[in-house]
Amino acid sequence: MTSRRDFLKAASKASLGFCLVLDHGKILLAQDALGNSDFSFNPFISINTNGQVTFVNPNPDLGQGSSQASAALIAEELEVSLDKVKVIFSSGQANEGAQIAGGSGAVRRSWEQLRQAGAAAKEMFLRAAAETWEMSDSQCKAQNGEVINLNTKARLSYGELVEKARTLPIPEKPKLKNKEQFTIIGKATKRSDVLERITGKMQYGIDVTVPDMLYAAVLHSPTIIGKLQSYDDKEALKVNGVVAVVPCKRTMPYSSFDALAVVADSYWSALKGRRALKGVWGKEGDHLDTDIYFKKLY
Amino acid sequence: MGKYNLNINGKQQTVDCDADMPLLWILREKLGITGTKFGCGIAMCGACTVHLNGQPTRSCQLPVFQIGKSTITTIEGIAPSENKLHPVQEAWQAHQVPQCGYCQSGQIMTAVAFLKNNPKPKMEEISAAMSGNLCRCGTYDRINQAVKHASDLLTK
Ligand code: FES
Ligand code: FES
Numbered sequence: 001m002t003s004r005r006d007f008l009k010a011a012s013k014a015s016l017g018f019c020l021v022l023d024h025g026k027i028l029l030a031q032d033a034l035g036n037s038d039f040s041f042n043p044f045i046s047i048n049t050n051g052q053v054t055f056v057n058p059n060p061d062l063g064q065g066s067s068q069a070s071a072a073l074i075a076e077e078l079e080v081s082l083d084k085v086k087v088i089f090s091s092g093q094a095n096e097g098a099q100i101a102g103g104s105g106a107v108r109r110s111w112e113q114l115r116q117a118g119a120a121a122k123e124m125f126l127r128a129a130a131e132t133w134e135m136s137d138s139q140c141k142a143q144n145g146e147v148i149n150l151n152t153k154a155r156l157s158y159g160e161l162v163e164k165a166r167t168l169p170i171p172e173k174p175k176l177k178n179k180e181q182f183t184i185i186g187k188a189t190k191r192s193d194v195l196e197r198i199t200g201k202m203q204y205g206i207d208v209t210v211p212d213m214l215y216a217a218v219l220h221s222p223t224i225i226g227k228l229q230s231y232d233d234k235e236a237l238k239v240n241g242v243v244a245v246v247p248c249k250r251t252m253p254y255s256s257f258d259a260l261a262v263v264a265d266s267y268w269s270a271l272k273g274r275r276a277l278k279g280v281w282g283k284e285g286d287h288l289d290t291d292i293y294f295k296k297l298y
Numbered sequence: 299m300g301k302y303n304l305n306i307n308g309k310q311q312t313v314d315c316d317a318d319m320p321l322l323w324i325l326r327e328k329l330g331i332t333g334t335k336f337g338c339g340i341a342m343c344g345a346c347t348v349h350l351n352g353q354p355t356r357s358c359q360l361p362v363f364q365i366g367k368s369t370i371t372t373i374e375g376i377a378p379s380e381n382k383l384h385p386v387q388e389a390w391q392a393h394q395v396p397q398c399g400y401c402q403s404g405q406i407m408t409a410v411a412f413l414k415n416n417p418k419p420k421m422e423e424i425s426a427a428m429s430g431n432l433c434r435c436g437t438y439d440r441i442n443q444a445v446k447h448a449s450d451l452l453t454k
Contacts, residue, residue, distance in 0.1 A: 063398025063435055190394060197399025198390045199383070200333015200373035204400060207332045240299070240316060268323035271339060297342075 020045045020117055020170075045074060045117055051145050051159030053078065053085045059106035060089070061193070066106040068191045070114055073107070076184045077118030077177060079142040080158070083192065119174035121165075128164040129156045206267075214243060216261040217270035219277055220250060222291040226281035228258035235276035236262055241269030245277060302362050306331070307375030315362060322346045322357035325372060333373040333403050337432070344431035347404035348372045354411040373403035376410055386410050389448035397435035405431045409445050417453050421446065 046054045055074055059066035071085040122142050129147035130137045133154070141148045146155045158165075179186075196202040221228070233245035242264045249256040260279055264270035304311050306329070313328045322339075325331040325348070337345030339358045346358040349371040376384040383391065386409050396402045405428065412419070412427040419427070424445045425438075433441070 063396070063400075065397075193399075194391055194394055194396055197396035198387045198402055198406060199377070200403050202399055203332075204335070206336060266323070266327045267336070268319060268327055272318075 020121060045078075045121060047121065047158055047162055049159045049162050051080075051084070051157050051162075053080055053158075055085050055087050056090050057087050058090045059110065060101040062101050063197075064101065064106070065191055066101070067193065068189065069107050070110055071192075072184045072189065073110060073114035074118040076182060077115045077174075078122050080145040082184055082189050084145055087192070115176050116174055119176055120171050123171045123174050124165040124168050125158050125161050127168050128161040132156065132161075132164065214263050214265060215267040215270045216246075216263045217267070217274040218248065218250070219260040219262065219274050219279055220290075221258060221279070221281040222289050223281065223283070223285040224288055225255075225257055225285040227284055228260065229280045229282055231260055231280065232278040233260075235278075236273040239264070239269055239273040239276055241265045242273040245273070300363075302365070304362075304365060304370060305367070306370045307372060308369075313362070317363040318361045320358050321348065321355075321360040321362060321365065321370065324362055325357065331372055331374055335400055335403055337401070337404075342432070343401070344404040344408060345401050347407040347431065349407060349411055352411060352414065354408050371407075373406060376406070384410065385451040386413065386444075386448040389444040389451060392447060393440045393444040395437055395440040395444050397433075397437050401431060401433045401435075402437075405433065405441055409441075409448065413445070413449055413452055418449055419445070 044056055048054075053074070055071055057067050057070050059070055061067040067087040067089075068082075071087050072082060075082045075085050123137075125147055126137045126140050126142055129149070130140050133140070133149050133152075135149070135151070139150050141150055145159075146157050147161065148155050193202070228247065231245070231247075236242055236245055242262060244263045246261045246263060248259050248261045250259045258281075260277060262270050262273035262277055264273055299314055300317055302313050302315065302324075304313065304324070306325070311329060313324050315324060315328060319328075322334060322336060325334050326336070334348055334357060335345040336358065337343035341356045341359045344356065346356055347354050348357045349355065350360070350365070350368045352369075352371070377387065378384065384406075386406055390396070390402070390406060395405075408428060408431050412424075416423060416427070421442060424442050428438070428441055428445065431441075
């Protein structure tokens with residue numbers, strides 16, 4: 001997957017083509033927005049001169065398929081096939097909008113915005129083609145990443161139209177398709193990320209490393225609200241790779257509970273250290289005890 | 299600490315580690331082979347399933363000193379070549395099995411070994427064979443369909 005940084009680098013070059021950005025919730029063209037001093041750069045949809053569409057997905061995808069669903073909203077209105085939309089992820093910075101996965105909200109939140117962005121771009125390509133052919137927009141049709149001249153059957157690809165389209169104003173109220181016109185939304189389509197997820201190549205949180213990274217394994221009370229009374233970390237600290245044992249809190253909405261973190265130079269050492277760590281916990285909430293529960297499992 | 303020679307995906311690798319270090323963590327942390335996942339660490343979920351001499355094995359429970367000369371295969375080692383998938387992976391793709399995918403390396407390793415022992419299984423046999431691999435996303439039905447499909451691909 002392309003990182004956002006690579007994308008920004010590419011986007012800042014002249015090869016940028018056509019780039020719609022989100023600036024404080026408003027869709028702008030990148031080159032207009034770049035002049036804004038307080039511009040918060042959020043590349044949103046870019047189309048390069050090869051017609052490649054790149055989309056920065058503001059909705060985290062934990063497997064629920066938001067990257068496919070979000071790409072479908074754009075592809076539908078932009079009139080490109082779904083496999084032409086390359087999805088990369090937002091870095092999670094505040095100016096890129098809230099990063100929320102939950103409540104089945106990805107499509108609901110993006111439904112209007114992404115379709116409008118796709119439709120706006122499409123109308124700009126239509127306009128650019130119509131100007132080139134010196135005819136009205138209504139005599140042109142956008143289809144499969146191209147604009148077709150309905151009179152002469154001539155075609156211009158989005159890639160070819162990028163340079164001209166980016167000089168045009170962004171339509172205020174692009175016209176959205178109605179349900180009967182949908183060819184992607186509501187249809188069964190294949191996900192683009194399946195291959196990574198069946199070959200072991202997908203990167204999950206647990207696979208990410210940074211230089212000099214330490215890992216923590218947290219020992220919780222066996223009862224849900226048991227308080228830490230004392231602990232013995234002598235054996236834990238002897239484990240190869242364990243760096244420290246740190247009392248910490250398990251924070252929950254409206255409350256927080258005692259816990260102990262074993263910090264080590266590898267995840268395995270942290271887990272092994274946790275096994276060697278002894279905590280003495282109070283009896284608070286002892287109607288539910290995980291130690292007893294696990295004993296019953298074996 | 300000791301030195302161990304391991305045969306992983308047809309390649310000889312030497313690691314320096316504690317004798318009780320489980321294969322899962324050797325793969326992930328010593329060798330950077332991260333397709334095999336950590337779920338529970340107590341042999342309950344199957345996310346860490348690899349093959350030891352072709353048999354599905356929970357790598358979180360396999361200390362390195364027990365491996366000896368056994369050959370190890372991980373999700374990275376089942377495809378016949380760089381740009382070709384294993385038939386089980388092809389079936390997984392056709393049925394769009396994964397949701398988050400976190401459990402799927404383990405699911406696929408279990409299925410590959412199972413189909414070797416039982417090339418033409420009935421649906422009940424598939425369910426039973428796959429039941430030890432948990433999927434938090436609940437992709438069980440697609441898993442069963444894909445195993446059936448893979449059986450067709452492998453015996454065609
Ligand atoms: S991590 Fe090995 S079975 Fe769960
Ligand atoms: S696909 Fe998410 S845990 Fe199985």
